[in-house]
Amino acid sequence: MLTVNPPKRFLFGPGPTQVADRVYDAMRQPIVGHLDPYFFEVVQDIQKGLRTAYGTANDFTMAISGTGSAGMEAAITNFAEPGSKFLVFNAGYFADRMCDMGARHGAQVVRADKPWGEWFTDEEVREIILREQPATVGFVHAETSTGVLQDGTAICKAAHEIGALVIADCVTSLGALHIGVDEMGIDIAYSCTQKGMSCPPGLSPITVSPRAMDRLRARTSTPDIWYLDLKLLDTYYGQAHRYHHTAPITTFYALKEGLALMNEEGLDNRIARHLDMHKKFVAGVEALGLKMNVPDPSRRIPNLNTVVIPEGVDDLATRKQLLNEYGIEISGGFGPLAGKIFRVGIMGPLATEEKLAFFFDAFKKVLGK
Ligand SMILES: Cc1ncc(COP(=O)(O)O)c(C=O)c1O
Structure with missing residues (x-):
């Protein structure tokens, strides 16, 4: 007899959202080892599906262990180096979290603040980026705390003009609305599995552009979170398949199935x-x-x-x-x-x-x- 007996819920909140029966069925499948060839087949399938969902050809596209905040922290600890200028367009709770994380990791955070519920115009982002000359820029594509969608096209354009990288929080957008990472010019996008993907929480899909990878490879200091060091994670999920941590196999099954549902539709x-x-x-x-x-x-x-x-x-x-x-x-x-x-x-x-x-x-x- 199972001891877990949750009440029947209809998840009409911001997440977690309703999970499809097929995803639950996938989660009931026996786990294999975290270095099993089958697990890496699942990983590869997920990478492919995520490229479609994000609208990117980025080779470095993977699901990392942890929720959306892990993706945010991975992006920040790898790409907003200590002492470097990290500009965040902030008009809500999650952009505020980006600022907090940036400061904790020693970046020089510059906040472009607006009242919650507002957004930044193309002219505003351009003027602020050219004035501040940051090394990295952060914005939230879909600010779940206010309901505002912030287009990132002008942000990416101005940032690239000065050689800055752009981190986009796509936690609420992935799987439910058009992102177009390559089209918009986003360098690093992260998300979660429990919103637009309608899977359980537990993984954070992340994608990184080749120019951002170049910057990461050229970086001489080590990111201060070992668990979220993308170069180390690449040795696990990439070609080498070297042990880094024990991946949560069941949540990978769930995401594989969630992406299959997305592809079928x-x-x-x-x-x-x-x-x-x-x-x-x-x-x-x-x-x-x-x-x-x-x-x-x-x-x-x-x-x-x-x-x-x-x-x-x-x-x-x-x-x-x-x-x-x-x-x-x-x-x-x-x-x-x-x-x-x-x-x-x-x-x-x-x-x-x-x-x-x-x-x-x-x-x-x-x-x-
Ligand atoms: C826009 C945004 N960013 C980041 C997060 C953090 O994600 P998580 O709660 O999965 O860690 C959320 C969660 O709601 C979010 O909506």
Whole structure:
């Protein structure tokens, strides 16, 4: 008899999101050793799938052990060297975390701050990058704390003009919306498995451009986290297959299956499905007389919707009722947006008309509409 018996939940929050049955089935398969040839076949399959999802030809593309924050820390400890200038475009909680990590690793962090919920224009990023002359630039593509999508094209263009590398947080975007790492010019992108990929948390997909790899190879100081040293990880997941750590085999199975589901649907179809459900979600919200937190539709993250909590509606009580009566999880805001917004993820297996109708049915009842 199993002792684990979790309640049935519909994960309409920012993540973890609903996991497909096939991914659960993959996780029930027997583990092999972390140096078994089969494991490396799985690793190679994952690398291929991730290149598609990220839109990149980068040879150095892999899933590393740990959640999205591990990807963030790997990017920062390998590419924002101690003493070097690390400029971060900051308008939310996760960009703030990038600044914190940069400072902990001894980089000279320069923050370009805006109030949470805003974004940087092409002119602003260009002016700031040319003025600050950083070695590395960081930005969050999909800022989960506010619901804002920050396009990185102008950031990458200006950064490359001065020889800087660009780190993009794609934790919420991968697998649900178009990233186009090569097209945008991102040098280092990291993500997670538990949002747009609809797998369980545990791995952080990362991809690194050839120019960033050149810079890493030329680096003389060692990154201060052994576990996330990408050159060492390359000796494990790359050609040499040398032991570095014991990879969490089951989560690799899950990601392989999640990527297979993505490929079967087709990335473009999957992105279109998320966009379609987002539009229907917004229409549903507006029909209830509610407002989206991000006023400009083109700046909204399609798979993570932030809705302004109307006057007289209790944030905690609403979320509690949704969870207790319908098994629906949504999230609230944090920092300056605490108590002001609901964060609703429409992702993976829940991004369907049927599941959206189920959500609105419950949401309306709880709001007394
Ligand atoms: C944009 C963004 N970056 C980083 C993280 C951190 O990822 P994790 O919680 O998987 O460590 C999150 C998590 O929600 C996120 O939304």
